Amino acid sequence: MRTDMAALTPLLDGLTSRTSSSDGRAADRSTLPFPGAVPVDPDPAAEDLLPVHDLHDTLQRRRSSLVYGDQPVRTEVILAKLREVLVRDRDEWGLDEAAGALEAFVFALRSEGLAPGVYHVTADGCSHVAGLDEVGPVENLGIQREFSTAAGIAAFYANLDKADSWAGSHGYRVSAVRASMATYDLNLRCQAMGLVGTLFGGFIPASVRTLLNADGVARHPLLATTYAHPR
Numbered sequence: 329m330r331t332d333m334a335a336l337t338p339l340l341d342g343l344t345s346r347t348s349s350s351d352g353r354a355a356d357r358s359t360l361p362f363p364g365a366v367p368v369d370p371d372p373a374a375e376d377l378l379p380v381h382d383l384h385d386t387l388q389r390r391r392s393s394l395v396y397g398d399q400p401v402r403t404e405v406i407l408a409k410l411r412e413v414l415v416r417d418r419d420e421w422g423l424d425e426a427a428g429a430l431e432a433f434v435f436a437l438r439s440e441g442l443a444p445g446v447y448h449v450t451a452d453g454c455s456h457v458a459g460l461d462e463v464g465p466v467e468n469l470g471i472q473r474e475f476s477t478a479a480g481i482a483a484f485y486a487n488l489d490k491a492d493s494w495a496g497s498h499g500y501r502v503s504a505v506r507a508s509m510a511t512y513d514l515n516l517r518c519q520a521m522g523l524v525g526t527l528f529g530g531f532i533p534a535s536v537r538t539l540l541n542a543d544g545v546a547r548h549p550l551l552a553t554t555y556a557h558p559r
């Protein structure tokens with residue numbers, strides 16, 4: 329871990345700038361739609377969403393893990409939890425209009441119930457945007473191959489174009505904090521349901537850029553978490 333504060337301080341100071349580093353016209357730009365998207369309305373039974381551990385036990389038990397059980401995970405439950413996470417982010421920050429909404433993609437690799445594949449999730453809804461055949465070998469999408477052995481991966485994306493138009497580097501900083509909170513929100517709620525998972529940087533951006541229409545500006549990857557049954 330880097331602890332050279334003399335090198336880090338100017339970097340942190342740079343994040344205080346509220347001057348847009350671009351043309352400030354993000355409102356004129358948008359991400360491409362997913363033409364083949366199939367809307368999904370996850371509606372698991374209320375008892376399927378209940379935690380099996382309380383907050384104290386969740387925090388005591390939680391571990392990051394690179395080895396996972398082989399059982400599939402109910403994707404409907406993950407999508408429902410993730411949508412709740414994004415609704416909380418929208419409502420608590422109140423910044424979607426000004427600085428862009430957080431969104432997420434779920435790579436459901438071993439899925440019970442819903443079809444495996446890639447799901448796009450926002451606070452407004454979910455859709456299935458690609459099958460695993462379109463993804464190709466998942467272990468090639470990231471640096472650490474262990475993550476692709478999870479039942480699934482949820483990756484969080486922000487609109488840095490809008491965040492920058494809103495408040496320059498400070499907009500990036502706020503986007504990173506929102507994504508971190510949302511990723512831990514999902515990860516800890518999964519752990520409270522008896523699942524395991526590990527936060528990580530996410531896929532190599534270029535490896536999923538075309539699949540997710542992630543141009544790195546209006547849709548930029550910030551953080552991800554695996555989820556799975558424990559081994």
Ligand SMILES: Cc1cc2nc3c(=O)[nH]c(=O)nc-3n(C[C@H](O)[C@H](O)[C@H](O)COP(=O)(O)O)c2cc1C
Nearest residue numbers: 390391392393394472508525526527528529530551
């Ligand atoms: C922002 C962030 C990014 C991370 N990226 C990775 C990663 O790419 N690979 C990895 O093995 N661990 C990564 N980690 C670390 C693990 O998620 C975990 O926090 C760490 O192994 C400590 O284990 P613990 O969570 O069980 O205490 C990351 C953690 C954070 C907060």
